[in-house]
Amino acid sequence: xxxxxxxxxxxxxxxxxxxxxxxxxxxxxxxxxxxxxxxxxxxxxxxxxxxxxxxxxxxxxxxxxxxxxxxxxxxxxxxxxxxxxxxxxxxxxxxxxxxxxxxxxxxxxxxxxxxxxxxxxxxxxxxxxxxxxxxxxxxxxxxxxxxxxxxxxxxxxxxxxxxxxxxxxxxxxxxxxxxxxxxxxxxxxxxxxxxxxxxxxxxxxxxxxxxxxxxxxxxxxxxxxxxxxxxxxxxxxxxxxxxxxxxxxxxxxxxxxxxxxxxxxxxxxxxxxxxxxxxxxxxxxxxxxxxxxxxxxxxxxxxxxxxxxxxxxxxxxxxxxxxxxxxxxxxxxxxxxxxxxxxxxxxxxxxxxxxxxxxxxxx
Numbered sequence: 001x002x003x004x005x006x007x008x009x010x011x012x013x014x015x016x017x018x019x020x021x022x023x024x025x026x027x028x029x030x031x032x033x034x035x036x037x038x039x040x041x042x043x044x045x046x047x048x049x050x051x052x053x054x055x056x057x058x059x060x061x062x063x064x065x066x067x068x069x070x071x072x073x074x075x076x077x078x079x080x081x082x083x084x085x086x087x088x089x090x091x092x093x094x095x096x097x098x099x100x101x102x103x104x105x106x107x108x109x110x111x112x113x114x115x116x117x118x119x120x121x122x123x124x125x126x127x128x129x130x131x132x133x134x135x136x137x138x139x140x141x142x143x144x145x146x147x148x149x150x151x152x153x154x155x156x157x158x159x160x161x162x163x164x165x166x167x168x169x170x171x172x173x174x175x176x177x178x179x180x181x182x183x184x185x186x187x188x189x190x191x192x193x194x195x196x197x198x199x200x201x202x203x204x205x206x207x208x209x210x211x212x213x214x215x216x217x218x219x220x221x222x223x224x225x226x227x228x229x230x231x232x233x234x235x236x237x238x239x240x241x242x243x244x245x246x247x248x249x250x251x252x253x254x255x256x257x258x259x260x261x262x263x264x265x266x267x268x269x270x271x272x273x274x275x276x277x278x279x280x281x282x283x284x285x286x287x288x289x290x291x292x293x294x295x296x297x298x299x300x301x302x303x304x305x306x307x308x309x310x311x312x313x314x315x316x317x318x319x320x321x322x323x324x325x326x327x328x329x330x331x332x333x334x335x336x337x338x339x340x341x342x343x344x345x346x347x348x349x350x351x352x353x354x355x356x357x358x359x360x361x362x363x
């Protein structure tokens with residue numbers, strides 16, 4: 001088959017292309033230019049993705065594999081659907097995940113359209129599997145669950161899944177690096193991407209201020225509403241944060257609420273983070289909801305353990321999850337992704353904590 005492989009310049013996508021070629025497919029490597037480099041510089045940015053250096057690495061891998069390589073400039077689309085909403089969400093006291101929109105709208109959106117126009121399927125180096133669930137193709141957690149990336153892919157369109165290849169679903173990361181090393185790929189020991197691609201130094205607050213101006217200062221308060229300190233902007237905080245608060249109150253305290261209307265950051269004990277009911281939208285499903293079980297496992301952050309919950313659809317189309325046991329650190333802007341075991345069903349962005357000490361809904 002003809003398969004377009006999304007080439008990030010990292011070891012995972014490189015090995016995905018290698019494996020598909022070894023299987024006899026006609027492989028085409030495509031890289032997306034997304035976030036601009038720092039002030040147009042060519043500064044090396046280890047541990048991130050989508051830089052000029054990464055595109056160079058991707059081209060060199062394609063040359064070694066003797067497959068075509070193409071680069072697509074998607075910076076305008078990236079800015080409108082990823083970067084601008086990221087800035088807006090942080091200013092509203094939310095904690096967005098830019099990789100979600102990037103995957104859903106750009107990588108699995110525009111890149112799939114490119115593959116389709118070429119009469120090809122699409123492949124990536126994500127750690128996930130394509131599986132059958134009650135007659136529907138969907139995604140499931142990979143063999144190497146420490147590398148599971150299904151949480152970030154909940155919004156993949158069902159049509160895309162029908163034509164999607166994920167060659168690393170059955171492999172462990174050390175094995176992937178070993179394959180690359182044996183093939184003499186220079187990227188075999190390249191560090192994984194951990195930071196947001198458009199936050200070159202890991203300081204997202206600075207990026208937000210550079211894009212939209214200074215954030216207003218405000219108060220840090222305790223559960224009783226008493227001022228305990230001041231802060232320089234709610235964009236420096238996220239729900240559930242304990243480290244880097246910049247204040248000691250003699251006991252373990254967490255950020256338990258962010259109020260964008262009056263710029264108040266509220267601190268409190270872990271118990272104040274408990275929430276049993278959340279809303280999320282817009283709902284994006286790979287598996288139609290009529291095939292969902294009554295009880296699902298819901299993951300509210302990329303590194304959280306999924307929790308059992310029942311679900312319902314509200315009049316406005318959002319999904320409501322009722323957790324059997326309280327969930328902690330539910331942050332607006334993160335995703336609530338539903339699973340049946342290891343099989344992903346769908347998900348949505350968290351729009352509200354509907355109960356708990358600090359119930360809050362997105363404006």
